[in-house]
Amino acid sequence: MVLRVDHVCKEYRGGVRANDDISIRVNAGQVYGLLGHNGAGKTTLVNQVAGLIRPTSGTIRIGDGDPVADPGFAHRVCSVQPQAQVPLMGVTPRQAITLVARIRGAGRAEAATATQRLLEALDITEWADTPAERLSGGVRRLAAYCLAAVRPGQVIVLDEPSNDVDPVRRRLLWQQVRSLADDGAAVLLVTHNLTEVERILDRLSVLAHGRVVAEGTVADLRAGAGPALRLDVSLSAGTEEPAVPAFAAQPPRRDRQRLVYALDTAEAVAATEWAARMQAAGAVEDFSLYPMRVEDIYLALEEHQPATDEEVNDVVAP
Numbered sequence: 024m025v026l027r028v029d030h031v032c033k034e035y036r037g038g039v040r041a042n043d044d045i046s047i048r049v050n051a052g053q054v055y056g057l058l059g060h061n062g063a064g065k066t067t068l069v070n071q072v073a074g075l076i077r078p079t080s081g082t083i084r085i086g087d088g089d090p091v092a093d094p095g096f097a098h099r100v101c102s103v104q105p106q107a108q109v110p111l112m113g114v115t116p117r118q119a120i121t122l123v124a125r126i127r128g129a130g131r132a133e134a135a136t137a138t139q140r141l142l143e144a145l146d147i148t149e150w151a152d153t154p155a156e157r158l159s160g161g162v163r164r165l166a167a168y169c170l171a172a173v174r175p176g177q178v179i180v181l182d183e184p185s186n187d188v189d190p191v192r193r194r195l196l197w198q199q200v201r202s203l204a205d206d207g208a209a210v211l212l213v214t215h216n217l218t219e220v221e222r223i224l225d226r227l228s229v230l231a232h233g234r235v236v237a238e239g240t241v242a243d244l245r246a247g248a249g250p251a252l253r254l255d256v257s258l259s260a261g262t263e264e265p266a267v268p269a270f271a272a273q274p275p276r277r278d279r280q281r282l283v284y285a286l287d288t289a290e291a292v293a294a295t296e297w298a299a300r301m302q303a304a305g306a307v308e309d310f311s312l313y314p315m316r317v318e319d320i321y322l323a324l325e326e327h328q329p330a331t332d333e334e335v336n337d338v339v340a341p
């Protein structure tokens with residue numbers, strides 16, 4: 024076990040309870056996802072792991088070390104890509120990444136090779152020697168990822184590493200994140216890109232209002248989330264929502280003209296035929312049937328959460 028977080032609470036000055044009794048475990052070789060709404064407490068949690076802020080109560084251990092009592096230890100064993108853009112100034116990505124590799128103990132040739140390998144893997148060699156002030160937001164973000172990944176510690180914290188990154192390079196990024204864990208690191212990944220990261224996660228927690236509201240492998244969360252399939256239907260403009268069809272396990276989730284029905288695998292044919300008939304009649308623009316995704320589980324959990332911290336306080340107040 025590389026990382027153990029036990030009953031961690033963090034209350035900021037002013038009384039905001041950003042983490043409320045959080046316990047998680049992350050092993051070497053795992054990518055552990057932290058999901059949750061804006062303000063759920065994800066960044067607060069990972070910054071405590073990285074020794075950047077102190078918990079109000081609870082314990083954190085990385086191996087046998089204590090990143091709270093000894094932030095210097097945390098800084099040595101954790102590699103962090105912060106949520107905010109890294110203020111790279113006066114250097115090129117290649118210079119900055121090579122320098123970090125050297126500071127972390129790589130020899131000159133090793134640092135140069137590792138830097139080149141990362142730049143190529145993320146397809147950003149074109150900007151490797153461009154002064155950082157002239158980089159686009161996405162390339163800057165990828166360069167910041169390289170700073171964390173070039174000679175990583177045992178624990179790697181990546182706080183929304185894909186913000187501003189284009190879809191093709193996001194795919195490359197997720198492959199790299201997966202290989203960091205495959206090489207033996209424990210990776211804590213904060214992201215809102217649920218569908219994209221689903222395949223690379225070993226376990227995940229969903230946080231809401233500072234608490235863990237779901238935890239496990241993707242398969243665990245799927246098993247606890249009801250019917251296995253989803254039918255996504257886009258209604259044609261002006262079409263009323265149809266009566267709930269017999270194949271649907273419950274009323275659909277609605278997002279403007281888009282309806283998402285939950286259904287059991289046995290209902291797949293009935294659902295597809297219904298949607299095709301609706302499309303032929305002009306009521307439906309397009310539709311797709313797919314296995315339940317982490318995003319569906321997440322949205323279902325969100326629907327059952329109180330909307331605000333005040334409502335949480337109402338719920339937990341005696």
Ligand SMILES: Nc1ncnc2c1ncn2[C@@H]1O[C@H](COP(=O)(O)OP(=O)(O)OP(=O)(O)O)[C@@H](O)[C@H]1O
Pocket residue numbers: 035036037039040041059060061062063064065066067068106
């Ligand atoms: N330094 C601070 N002082 C006071 N409150 C803070 C501070 N930092 C964060 N908060 C509050 O703590 C709560 C959790 O914030 P945090 O940044 O950890 O959430 P998050 O899940 O990372 O959100 P996002 O997805 O928007 O980045 C929020 O209510 C936030 O406003």
